[in-house]
Amino acid sequence: MTHISTWIDEYHKGSRFGLNGEILIKQNSKYQEIIVIENEYYGRALMLDGCWMTSLKDEKYYHECLVHPALSSIDEKSNVLIIGGGDGGTARECVKYPQISKIDLVEIDEEVIKISKKFLKEIGGEAWSDKRLKIHIDDGVQWVKKTRDNFYDVIFIDCSDPSELSNLLFSDSFYRECKRILTKNGILATQSESPESFKNIHISILKTLKKFFRVSETMYSFVPIYPSGIWSWTFASEEVLHLSKRNCNEALRIEKSCEIWNLNFQNAAFKMMPNKIVKELNS
Template identity: 50%
Template sequence: MSGWIDEHHRGVRYGLIGEVLVEETSPFQRITVIRSERYGRGLLLDGCWMTAERQERHYHESLVHPALCGATSVARVLVIGGGDGGTARECLRHQGVEHLDLVEIDGRVVELSREYLPSIGGSAWTDPRLRLTVGDGIAWAAAAADNSYDVVLVDGSDPAGPAEGLFNRSFFEHCRRILRPGGIFATQSESPEAFQEVHLAMVKLLKDVFDHADPLYGWVPMYPSGWWSWTFAAMDQPRYRQPNTNRAAAIADGCHIWSPRWQRGAFEAIPAFIARELS
């Protein structure tokens, strides 16, 4: 039976008309899979929208391609979170990726995504370059060897529950430590409108931990406010701003949102009130 399915955030509802297909509580969170006419099947965690079949490219392409088109090498990639498989799928479109570690704390998110949202992970789940670990990504980063990854991507939910530890100095410092020279770190960094305080705190902290860090602004219409951000960081130079021409050409035709032109505009689309806070 169809009805409104809403995320409630600070007195505002963000919803779709649809039906709940599955709802269960894992050891970590409440997981809901829905079906809607507008955006297809979708996923909520603890009542917050995570992804949907006809929304996911807005998010995954924005997180992945500035990093993988900018890093010196993309041979070894670490994705923390991302249990729906979309970030891994976009990474593995880059032929230079030789090994990708996907570390997701909640195995049920992976299982339900593979069953109900198979198009989001697509061929990533059977790609021999992917190694899935169901475990704590914070502990994984802390235990990883120095200079062990070319790209580190954090595809986590909002800073509460199992994702809370993905938003602090110790974790970001480990991510910096495990990056190889020429590497890039990237994370979703919330909405500059709906989560303004968290967004500013994350960007400021990343600017402190890394030599360079810059937010990129886009949109995920189903998320609170629809206005979203991803922040990229690197040592020595902001190499995430300059896409490798050959890598960009190899993946551009398969992208719905990302292109070098879109990326340039998205980095420059910083609103004045955020720029003042970061100056």
């Protein structure tokens, strides 16, 4: 059997980030082109429609930052919704919390889940066999529309950059519906793009969430394989966000299991807004 190494690049405004390696699978699903490559440094990496989504080596930068701030003060018997997240990484971080009683993972593209389970199974890890995880192959926008009021304690929006497929996940009407289906002190946690390589979208998400929710806070950290490497996550709620008022023993337990996240890191990341974004939001 021969292993042929090739370069696969994501192109972005005149720059490209490429990984070299053997292509393990390349197929077109109903929605998008899916590629998994085996790279020397990043391990197996997933690309959807020309954009790097995740890799075994760097996925924790993304998933730990999306999940742990939102679950800092989670109550017993919480109900969680993940929109997107077909690689399983967000679910894997969620199942660390025994307070969660149910996780609905709503992924539009069944092939992403199948391929992730087959080629990137470490990313979903224990989540795939956790009885609390229910997988629904469905459109996240429709799922939210048909959910009753005050149903979820936390909603994670774990989606790709705005595109024909995901545009509605960044719309006013979608955020309004999310607010409707959240419990009174529920939290919406969303990746909010890069303040550098998707600056306009980033600012638009921040402004929109501030408009719809009483409280909204943004953290900045790193995702090596995303354009510019700078990424952000925003947490919004109708109540004060107790993002670091977690039970101290629980924080220590979660820290032990994390590669990137710890409570100090999180508290700092909420203050890492680049000065040019501060200026633009204040102007």
